[in-house]
Amino acid sequence: xxxxxxxxxxxxxxxxxxxxxxxxxxxxxxxxxxxxxxxxxxxxxxxxxxxxxxxxxxxxxxxxxxxxxxxxxxxxxxxxxxxxxxxxxxxxxxxxxxxxxxxxxxxxxxxxxxxxxxxxxxxxxxxxxxxxxxxxxxxxxxxxxxxxxxxxxxxxxxxxxxxxxxxxxxxxxxxxxxxxxxxxxxxxxxxxxxxxxxxxxxxxxxxxxxxxxxxxxxxxxxxxxxxxxxxxxxxxxxxxxxxxxxxxxxxxxxxxxxxxxxxxxxxxxxxxxxxxxxxxxxxxxxxxxxxxxxxxxxxxxxxxxxxxxxxxxxxxxxxxxxxxxxxxxxxxxxxxxxxxxxxxxxxxxxxxxxxxxxxxxxxxxxxxxxxxxxxxxxxxxxxxxxxxxxxxxxxxxxxxxxxxxxxxxxxxxx
Amino acid sequence: xxxxxxxxxxxxxxxxxxxxxxxxxxxxxxxxxxxxxxxxxxxxxxxxxxxxxxxxxxxxxxxxxxxxxxxxxxxxxxxxxxxxxxxxxxxxxxxxxxxxxxxxxxxxxxxxxxxxxxxxxxxxxxxxxxxxxxxxxxxxxxxxxxxxxxxxxxxxxxxxxxxxxxxxxxxxxxxxxxxxxxxxxxxxxxxxxxxxxxxxxxxxxxxxxxxxxxxxxxxxxxxxxxxxxxxxxxxxxxxxxxxxxxxxxxxxxxxxxxxxxxxxxxxxxxxxxxxxxxxxxxxxxxxxxxxxxxxxxxxxxxxxxxxxxxxxxxxxxxxxxxxxxxxxxxxxxxxxxxxxxxxxxxxxxxxxxxxxxxxxxxxxxxxxxxxxxx
Numbered sequence: 001x002x003x004x005x006x007x008x009x010x011x012x013x014x015x016x017x018x019x020x021x022x023x024x025x026x027x028x029x030x031x032x033x034x035x036x037x038x039x040x041x042x043x044x045x046x047x048x049x050x051x052x053x054x055x056x057x058x059x060x061x062x063x064x065x066x067x068x069x070x071x072x073x074x075x076x077x078x079x080x081x082x083x084x085x086x087x088x089x090x091x092x093x094x095x096x097x098x099x100x101x102x103x104x105x106x107x108x109x110x111x112x113x114x115x116x117x118x119x120x121x122x123x124x125x126x127x128x129x130x131x132x133x134x135x136x137x138x139x140x141x142x143x144x145x146x147x148x149x150x151x152x153x154x155x156x157x158x159x160x161x162x163x164x165x166x167x168x169x170x171x172x173x174x175x176x177x178x179x180x181x182x183x184x185x186x187x188x189x190x191x192x193x194x195x196x197x198x199x200x201x202x203x204x205x206x207x208x209x210x211x212x213x214x215x216x217x218x219x220x221x222x223x224x225x226x227x228x229x230x231x232x233x234x235x236x237x238x239x240x241x242x243x244x245x246x247x248x249x250x251x252x253x254x255x256x257x258x259x260x261x262x263x264x265x266x267x268x269x270x271x272x273x274x275x276x277x278x279x280x281x282x283x284x285x286x287x288x289x290x291x292x293x294x295x296x297x298x299x300x301x302x303x304x305x306x307x308x309x310x311x312x313x314x315x316x317x318x319x320x321x322x323x324x325x326x327x328x329x330x331x332x333x334x335x336x337x338x339x340x341x342x343x344x345x346x347x348x349x350x351x352x353x354x355x356x357x358x359x360x361x362x363x364x365x366x367x368x369x370x371x372x373x374x375x376x377x378x379x380x381x382x383x384x385x386x387x388x389x390x391x392x393x394x395x396x397x398x399x400x401x402x403x404x405x406x407x408x409x410x411x412x413x414x
Numbered sequence: 415x416x417x418x419x420x421x422x423x424x425x426x427x428x429x430x431x432x433x434x435x436x437x438x439x440x441x442x443x444x445x446x447x448x449x450x451x452x453x454x455x456x457x458x459x460x461x462x463x464x465x466x467x468x469x470x471x472x473x474x475x476x477x478x479x480x481x482x483x484x485x486x487x488x489x490x491x492x493x494x495x496x497x498x499x500x501x502x503x504x505x506x507x508x509x510x511x512x513x514x515x516x517x518x519x520x521x522x523x524x525x526x527x528x529x530x531x532x533x534x535x536x537x538x539x540x541x542x543x544x545x546x547x548x549x550x551x552x553x554x555x556x557x558x559x560x561x562x563x564x565x566x567x568x569x570x571x572x573x574x575x576x577x578x579x580x581x582x583x584x585x586x587x588x589x590x591x592x593x594x595x596x597x598x599x600x601x602x603x604x605x606x607x608x609x610x611x612x613x614x615x616x617x618x619x620x621x622x623x624x625x626x627x628x629x630x631x632x633x634x635x636x637x638x639x640x641x642x643x644x645x646x647x648x649x650x651x652x653x654x655x656x657x658x659x660x661x662x663x664x665x666x667x668x669x670x671x672x673x674x675x676x677x678x679x680x681x682x683x684x685x686x687x688x689x690x691x692x693x694x695x696x697x698x699x700x701x702x703x704x705x706x707x708x709x710x711x712x713x714x715x716x717x718x719x720x721x722x723x724x725x726x727x728x729x730x731x732x733x734x735x736x737x738x739x740x741x742x743x744x745x746x747x748x749x750x751x752x753x754x755x756x757x758x759x760x761x762x763x764x765x766x767x768x769x770x771x772x773x774x775x776x777x778x779x780x781x782x783x784x785x786x787x788x
Contacts, residue, residue, distance in 0.1 A: 093438050095503065102501040157519075159436070161448045164503055230771035278440065278774040339452035339501050405444070407521070 023078065023295060029055050030294035045151050045297050046393040052301020053390075075299050076364075077254070082296035083358060084250045084264040085289045086147045090171040091268020092281065098168065104338035105165060109172040112330025112352065113142050117180070119326035120319055127315040129376070132187050137377050139184055140363060141323045141384065143177035144170045145356030145392050151293055152396040160405035161340045166351040166396075169331075171265065174358060178262040181362055182206045185369075192370055210259040213252060214266025218274060221245040225279040238283045246285075261358060300357040304386050305379075312383035320384045327352045344403055351399035354392025355385045416617050418556035419646035421477070424674055424740070425552040426484055426666050427647070430473045430655050431465055431545040432495075432784075433512055435505040440777040442469035442515040442543065445504040446523060449495075452502060458494035459487045466528050467520040467543045469512075471495070477552070481670070481742045485663040489786075492659050496785045505781040508662075509759060510545055510580030510594035510654030513773040517541045517584070538601065544594040545655040547577060549666045550647035551673045556613025558677055559641040561684045562648045563607050565676045566639050566669070567691060570652050571702035571711055572726045576749055577653035577665055578706055579759025582773060591706035591760045594654050595699075603629070604636040606695060609687040616641065638699075648673070657759040657783050661752075664745035671733040671742055678736070690714030706760065707753055726753050 030048040037047025099106040117138045124134035149170050153163050182203050189199035221242060228237045249267055253260040275281050309316065328349040335345040363381050367374025400406050436443035446468040453462050461474040473491050478484040492506075499506050520540040522532045532539040553559050578591035590596075598604050610616045623629045632642060638652045650669050656662045675681075682688065694712045701709035702722060709722040730750050737746045752758060762783075766776045 095437060098503045101503070159444045161445075161502060164436075168503075230775075272438075277770060278772050278778060282439070282772065282774045339455065339498065340448060341451065404447075 019075075019077075022075065026052075026055075026075075026078075026295045026298045027291060030298040033298070034294070043152055043393040043397045044155055045148065045293075046390075048294055048297035049301040049304075049390065049393070052298035053304055053306075054301075055298065056302030056304065057306070075295075077250075078292060078295050079299055079357065079361065080254065080260045081247065081250050082289075082292035083147060083361065084253075084260050085246060085285055085292060086150050087171075087174065087261055087265040088246060088268035088271075089285065090146055090150060090167060090174070091265045091270075092272050094168055094171045094269060094272060096269070096273060102338070104334045105168065107337065108165075108331050108334040109169055110330075111333055112169065112327045113173050113176045115330040116323050116326030117142060119322035123318045123322040124315065124380075127318065129315075130191075132184070132191055133373070133377055136181065136184050136188065136366065136373075137319065137381055139177055139180035140359050140366075140381050141177075141319065141355065142180065143174040143356070143358045143362075144327070144352045145354035145389070145396075146170050146174050146358060147293065147296060148354045148356055148389075148392040149351060149396055151297075152393055152400065156397060156400055156406035158400040158405040158407075160400075160403060162344050162347045162351065162403040163400055163405050165340075165348055166399075169348070169352060171269075173352075174261065175265055177358070177362070178210075178259055178265070179207070181366075182259065182262070188366075188370055188373065192373070206259055207262070209256060210253065210262035211266050213249060213256070213258055213263040214268075215270050217245055217249045217263075217267045218270035222271065222275055222280060225275075230279060235283070238280060239286075242280060242283050243285070243288065261361070296357060300360065300389065303360060304389060305382050306386060308379045308383040309386050312379040316380050316383035316387075319380060320387055323355075323384070324353055347399040347403040351396045353388060353395055355388035356392065357389075359385050416556075416620055416643050418559060418613060418641070418643040420554060421552045421646040422479070423552050423554050423558075423677070424670055425477045425479055425647075426475075426481070426670050427477045427550040427645075428473075428475050428484065428488070428662060428666050429548040429550075430488075430508070430659075430662055431547070432471050432473065432655060433507045433509065433545055434469045434471060434499070435507055435512075435777060435781055437503065437505045437778070437781070440505075440774040442512050442520065443504070444468035444521050445499070445502060446471050448502055449499055449504060452498050453495065456494050456498050458491055460491045462491070462495060464523045464525060464528075466523060466531060466539060468523050469515070469520055469543060470523075470545065471506075477550075480740065481663055481667040481745050484666060485660065485745075488659040488663055492784070492786070505778075506784055507777060507781040508545070508579065508655045508657045508784045509763065509780055510578070510592055511583050511597075512543070512545075513582035513763070513776055514585040515543070517543060535601070538597075541597050541600070544580070544597045546594065546598075546651060547653040547655045547662055547665065549650045549653065549669045550642065550645060551650075551666075551669050552645070552647045553673070553677060556616065556641065556643065557684075559643070559646075559648050560607075560610060560613055560616055561680075562673055562676060563639050563641055564609075564687055564691060565682060566648065566650060566672060567606055567695060568714070569672060569729070570638055570695070571698045571709060571722055572729065573650060573652045573665065573669075574699065574702035575706045575709065575722055575726065576668070576752060576758060577656055577661070578703070579654040579657050579763065581760040581764055582767070582776070585773065587764070587767075590704050591758065592654050592703050595652070595703050598636060601636045603634055604638075606637055606692060607635075607640060609692065611684075611686050654759065657762060657780055658786070659784075660748065661759070664748045667737075667740070667742040667745035668730075668733075668749055671736045671740055671746065672729075674736045674740060675733055688714060690717070706758060723753055 029051040033047035033051025034044040037044050120138035120141050121134040185203045186199045224241050228234050253263040331349040335342040363378050434445040463472045465472050517540045520543045522528050580592045580594040583593040639650050642649045691714050694714045698711045707723040710719050730746050737743050766779050
């Protein structure tokens with residue numbers, strides 16, 4: 001039928017779905033995947049991911065020659081809000097004084113990042129990537145999957161040393177990934193003949209701006225929370241206040257072209273360190289945040305470029321192996337100096353292996369800055385993410401379960 | 415036959431059940447197994463053991479003749495446990511209940527005995543995540559132990575008022591000074607020892623219960639006070655774990671001084687159980703759990719009503735000469751100051767809550783106090 005014959009009050013075809021309908025459809029897809037996964041006794045988020053993956057592959061089939069790029073562009077905000085909330089919660093859980101009370105944990109945090117970085121960068125240099133490319137890919141690979149770890153821990157109600165240490169190490173290595181990747185921007189700018197002022201000031205702006213944004217948000221939200229008071233009657237107001245600040249912080253970081261991840265992680269960390277009297281620490285983001293988490297994983301699944309695995313080939317596998325080796329070595333080397341058993345260190349290493357949407361987003365950002373650079377690097381990192389993201393939920397779940405930290409079977413409804 | 419081990423009389427020992435807390439949420443957490451495993455590598459006096467759920471640990475002191483050496487050991491144990499817990503990012507607190515944990519979140523510590531208790535008692539097992547102090551005092555014979563168990567029962571309300579540190583339960587102020595004891599009362603073998611008047615009668619009773627298949631040993635009686643023949647002690651089990659070790663040691667000194675007085679002076683008949691002793695028991699116990707120092711008690715001997723606070727101060731006064739011999743003046747003075755106005759653990763916890771409004775903050779400060787910081 002000829003489109004021109006349509007009366008003007010009817011919508012034009014093809015329909016533009018708009019963010020609300022898109023969000024709803026992604027949620028429904030996630031719900032379906034999650035329910036199936038749960039019935040198969042698998043982590044729900046594996047179901048969310050696979051639902052997204054099917055959706056992505058299906059969409060690619062329905063619209064040949066049309067990638068999901070526009071969809072991802074439109075939904076980047078959902079993505080950032082979800083990852084932002086998770087990083088905030090991870091930061092909020094991390095008591096930095098723990099590293100003082102247990103030096104072996106500090107050593108593990110530094111070693112696993114350092115060894116993994118060296119291993120990944122070294123291997124990529126061997127495969128003929130430039131030092132800058134290798135360094136950038138290694139920086140992005142530092143981050144274990146914060147969302148996967150956080151959600152598996154919550155869903156399985158995991159409690160114990162492997163879970164707590166894993167959450168702490170993920171917060172630190174995600175922070176490292178953001179810091180190192182941002183610092184390497186200088187070198188990248190220099191490589192692509194940007195003026196020296198850009199090379200110097202851009203990373204500085206990103207680092208200082210994001211940290212400042214997080215810190216100021218924490219100060220303000222704590223001040224507001226104190227005005228609202230504590231106790232059961234203030235719970236809802238506290239939740240609204242926190243949600244408002246979190247959304248505003250994500251939005252502002254976007255508008256100011258800062259790093260959402262770094263800003264929100266610092267926001268959480270600052271809340272933990274400054275909120276000594278538990279004004280806000282006990283406010284749970286709860287069900288509202290859960291909606292964003294589902295959408296995050298469906299989107300991540302939809303944006304996993306399966307083709308990248310074959311395209312990237314051997315270097316990607318070597319990158320994954322080097323990363324796994326570095327992280328495992330870093331954690332295991334500190335085992336003799338720690339109060340927990342070496343088996344627990346083993347499960348901890350396993351739980352640190354997944355890579356996640358954070359890596360996808362970092363690659364995406366890098367590509368938009370340096371298209372030619374992102375092209376070479378993008379496939380490699382994304383191929384690694386495809387492998388490690390799909391295995392991630394199972395690896396983390398297995399680690400927590402075998403460490404005896406998940407809630408016992410059948411106890412949920414006791 | 416149930417042999418009563420003979421040990422040096424009036425020797426003291428305490429067991430303290432403690433809360434294992436996640437300092438992020440200030441809720442209980444299953445840190446018990448990790449903490450116990452870490453403590454295996456740390457030199458410390460006494461023993462640290464698992465308890466029924468994984469959010470609990472229990473400190474056992476060694477036997478002590480005097481209060482000051484007991485206190486010293488408890489300090490050393492506390493420091494080792496708090497320091498090791500810190501390296502695992504766990505906090506430790508006293509108090510009889512956790513103010514807001516949800517009992518169904520708890521997990522049974524997977525030892526054979528605890529799993530068996532859990533399958534027998536169902537949800538009561540997880541609800542038993544409450545924290546008490548047990549005080550052992552040694553006596554020379556089983557007959558002495560039976561006598562002492564009966565005579566100490568008159569002081570159950572006093573122990574309750576002094577140790578009470580569990581005003582909050584499941585997120586609410588219960589209006590009781592101790593809410594912990596309600597978790598204990600639910601068990602079929604709780605309460606008090608039957609009115610036997612000699613060790614021979616006790617053995618007879620024990621053999622019957624064993625024969626019925628109701629019990630497997632003394633440990634199956636959850637009485638407020640029970641003889642513990644394998645240790646040669648009487649065990650007072652009524653107290654909440656106080657908020658700091660100093661009060662715990664002082665309570666032990668109080669029990670020791672009472673035992674010393676009762677066994678040396680024998681102020682009451684030993685050949686029969688006074689009838690009134692257990693007629694008023696439940697009422698007096700309730701009064702103390704609900705009103706603490708302000709409870710109104712009925713004295714079984716004079717049949718007069720009296721205020722717990724006055725009777726407690728009079729008792730502490732009466733014990734002075736015995737405290738002088740035992741070297742316990744300081745701990746008894748501490749208890750007298752609490753009775754006169756400083757209040758017990760529940761007073762402090764309620765004041766904290768009044769001040770900060772969040773139970774999370776109450777737990778945080780309680781853990782700080784346990785560590786010796788507040």
